[in-house]
Amino acid sequence: MLYSIADGEVKMVAEGPLTKAALENNKCYLLDCGAEVFFWVGRVTQVEERKAASQAAEEFIASQNQPKSIRITQVIQGHETRLFRSNFGSWHMGSGTSGAEDRRRGKVAAMLKQQGVDVKGITKGAPVNEGVSPLREGGGKFEVWCINGSAKTPVPKEEIGKFYAGDCYIVLYTCHSSDKKEDYFLSCWMGKDSIQEDQMMAA
Structure with a gap:
């Protein structure tokens, strides 16, 4: 499940098959994969926006009664891990950089x-x-x-x-x-x- 984070609010964007186009470079997102959660940061987001989004993400994850052992990985646009990209059907699976x-x-x-x-x-x-x-x-x-x-x-x-x-x-x-x-x-x-x-x- 993919969530966008804006103005401290977490909103569902998509569930199921995802595309890279769903990620806008001026926003932050949460990608919930069950055993692991990714916090994706758009490259043109402001520092204050990133801080607010990070705090909102932590609060949202806590509200979902996720186990404390759940892995949370922060990802910066342009430096996505192969595991993160594997959740998007339209993402080129070559090297880790564009x-x-x-x-x-x-x-x-x-x-x-x-x-x-x-x-x-x-x-x-x-x-x-x-x-x-x-x-x-x-x-x-x-x-x-x-x-x-x-x-x-x-x-x-x-x-x-x-x-x-x-x-x-x-x-x-x-x-x-x-x-x-x-x-x-x-x-x-x-x-x-x-x-x-x-x-x-x-x-």
């Missing part, structure tokens, strides 16, 4: 490579697009932060390029395009073994 996400990761890796940074492991399952043109001749500036709970810690310059599977990172690339105008390219990298709280904070 093609657009793979392309973004490939571009970030290509930018890092142009800066002389070792990108080994950054795009597991997504080949680096060697054809990506330089964003700026002569390079730009990279800043990387590691997410730890509600804090983000700057990664030392000599450590940039080392991405650990248990961590999440924010990568900011700054360059000048024309007339001294600065362009910014912001990306987040989520390790496959990172915890959901860090993934949500990074997003």
Whole structure:
């Protein structure tokens, strides 16, 4: 059963066969699979909306007299698990990321490579697009932060390029395009073994 959560209210959306189209990127949803419940977060929902939806979801699950042992998994749009996607008949069952996400990761890796940074492991399952043109001749500036709970810690310059599977990172690339105008390219990298709280904070 799929429920939408808006303004603190939980409403039934569909029961039985589900389609990916039922998930709107500006909302949060609950997917009740019986033995497991998924809390899905749309990528353009505001932080306050997410907090309110999370609290409403917890209250709703408690009201359903579910056993305390029930597993509740938080899922962020674009980073759905295979198990979550298996409940939607129209969902492509390939890699865990979308093609657009793979392309973004490939571009970030290509930018890092142009800066002389070792990108080994950054795009597991997504080949680096060697054809990506330089964003700026002569390079730009990279800043990387590691997410730890509600804090983000700057990664030392000599450590940039080392991405650990248990961590999440924010990568900011700054360059000048024309007339001294600065362009910014912001990306987040989520390790496959990172915890959901860090993934949500990074997003």
